[in-house]
Amino acid sequence: MNLIALGINHNSAAVEVRERVAxxxxxxxxxxxxxxxxxxxxxxxxxxxCNRTEIYAIAPPRAALADKAIQxxxxxxxxxxxxxxxxxxxxYHFEAEEALTHIAQVAAGLDxxxxxxxxxxxxxxxxxxxxxxxxxVGGELNRxxxxxxxxxxxxxxxxxxxxxxxxxxxxxxxxxxxxFSDLSQCSAxxxxxxxxxxxxxxxxxxxxxxxxxxANRTLGRARELGQKFGAEAVLLSEIPEQLPxxxxxxxxxxxxxxxxxxxxxxxxxxxxKHRPVLMVDIAVPRDIxxxxxxxxxxxxxxxxxxxxxxxxNLRSRQSEARKADLIIAEGVxxxxxxxxxxxxxxxxxDYRRMAEQLRQQELDKALRSIARGDDxxxxxxxxxxxxxxxxxxxxxxxxxxASVEGRNSELQSARRLLGIAGTREAQGKGGDSxxxxxALEVSAHDTDHSRHTLQ
Numbered sequence: 001m002n003l004i005a006l007g008i009n010h011n012s013a014a015v016e017v018r019e020r021v022a023x024x025x026x027x028x029x030x031x032x033x034x035x036x037x038x039x040x041x042x043x044x045x046x047x048x049x050c051n052r053t054e055i056y057a058i059a060p061p062r063a064a065l066a067d068k069a070i071q072x073x074x075x076x077x078x079x080x081x082x083x084x085x086x087x088x089x090x091x092y093h094f095e096a097e098e099a100l101t102h103i104a105q106v107a108a109g110l111d112x113x114x115x116x117x118x119x120x121x122x123x124x125x126x127x128x129x130x131x132x133x134x135x136x137v138g139g140e141l142n143r144x145x146x147x148x149x150x151x152x153x154x155x156x157x158x159x160x161x162x163x164x165x166x167x168x169x170x171x172x173x174x175x176x177x178x179x180f181s182d183l184s185q186c187s188a189x190x191x192x193x194x195x196x197x198x199x200x201x202x203x204x205x206x207x208x209x210x211x212x213x214x215a216n217r218t219l220g221r222a223r224e225l226g227q228k229f230g231a232e233a234v235l236l237s238e239i240p241e242q243l244p245x246x247x248x249x250x251x252x253x254x255x256x257x258x259x260x261x262x263x264x265x266x267x268x269x270x271x272x273k274h275r276p277v278l279m280v281d282i283a284v285p286r287d288i289x290x291x292x293x294x295x296x297x298x299x300x301x302x303x304x305x306x307x308x309x310x311x312x313n314l315r316s317r318q319s320e321a322r323k324a325d326l327i328i329a330e331g332v333x334x335x336x337x338x339x340x341x342x343x344x345x346x347x348x349x350d351y352r353r354m355a356e357q358l359r360q361q362e363l364d365k366a367l368r369s370i371a372r373g374d375d376x377x378x379x380x381x382x383x384x385x386x387x388x389x390x391x392x393x394x395x396x397x398x399x400x401x402a403s404v405e406g407r408n409s410e411l412q413s414a415r416r417l418l419g420i421a422g423t424r425e426a427q428g429k430g431g432d433s434x435x436x437x438x439a440l441e442v443s444a445h446d447t448d449h450s451r452h453t454l455q
Contacts (some may be wrong), residue, residue, distance in 0.1 A: 244271035
């Protein structure tokens with residue numbers, strides 16, 4: 001398996017390095033072609049995300065994979081106008097089966113910043129499709145990637161590695177799904193307009209929430225975020241008017257004092273006629289007074305409550321990751337066996353081609369003899385003898401040479417390959433004394449054939 005996986009990710013390099021080796025989408029096709037040419041590779045796929053840039057490549061037969069990995073680093077440094085030293089300290093590489101294992105772990109989300117996250121699988125499939133369109137994927141990478149995709153799907157099907165949220169933003173939305181049966185009928189009020197609220201808004205939209213209001217200290221930022229998700233933007237001062245319509249309230253601001261108090265929520269609950277409301281306070285210091293949680297029909301969770309959920313879910317994912325590792329190991333082992341079997345295909349084809357040529361030669365000779373009027377029985381006997389001798393000539397010569405040179409292990413392997421392992425022992429027990437004579441007869445025929453070939 002001439003597979004190489006080389007890359008830089010969130011574990012091996014800081015974002016300042018990762019962003020310098022990232023490939024823009026419009027660069028990738030040209031970069032893969034250049035990589036094949038400059039590094040002398042047969043096939044290449046480039047995966048470039050915010051957390052990793054990796055190159056998966058097939059090296060030519062009998063190439064030294066470690067040397068090819070060095071060439072890949074040199075090429076990447078040259079392509080991105082970096083020094084080789086900058087990359088070598090941050091890059092990692094895997095070869096052969098270890099490379100396939102790594103790619104499968106990436107596809108299954110086991111190597112992600114968020115363990116088990118599903119987006120990387122789609123990103124890897126997209127990277128493969130781009131490479132296929134660019135013509136840098138051949139039969140080998142196609143076969144290996146199909147195996148990787150099958151392994152990743154099995155991990156998703158047979159484990160629960162992606163089922164429990166392990167980010168605070170996602171955990172907040174997941175809570176809403178447990179409290180409300182149909183999120184598409186819910187309205188959400190988000191307080192703040194930072195990165196966390198943006199993640200919350202994205203998860204809410206993906207979960208089916210249609211009406212979202214974003215309240216912020218400055219209206220400009222709220223509107224900017226609102227445009228991304230089709231949300232309404234309001235000022236913090238408008239929160240009391242928005243509360244009665246909100247089934248879900250999630251806050252994350254930098255305020256040093258609470259923004260929502262018990263009194264405002266009491267008024268909102270009366271207007272809502274005691275319909276339940278989920279309130280999630282992700283801020284530190286808290287945006288919502290703890291006393292709000294004392295109100296009936298209010299389900300209030302703090303960031304600590306969410307972190308307990310996240311930690312528990314992370315432990316669950318880690319347990320599922322161990323199951324995933326076993327699935328990956330089994331898949332890689334099966335692929336390795338398939339690769340080794342394919343390694344014999346060319347040899348089998350060549351051997352069959354040679355046997356067919358010999359058969360045709362002997363058949364043509366027999367047909368000519370019959371056409372001359374020779375006795376058909378004699379012709380058939382000569383045909384069978386001649387074909388047998390030609391077929392066993394090369395193996396017999398090889399066995400003799402191995403015996404002369406004392407390569408006994410090769411002799412034993414040859415007996416197994418030729419299907420004669422144990423034959424001599426069986427004949428010895430049966431008292432068949434014709435074996436040595438037969439061997440001598442074969443040897444004589446081989447000698448005659450060799451002389452004929454040399455002439």
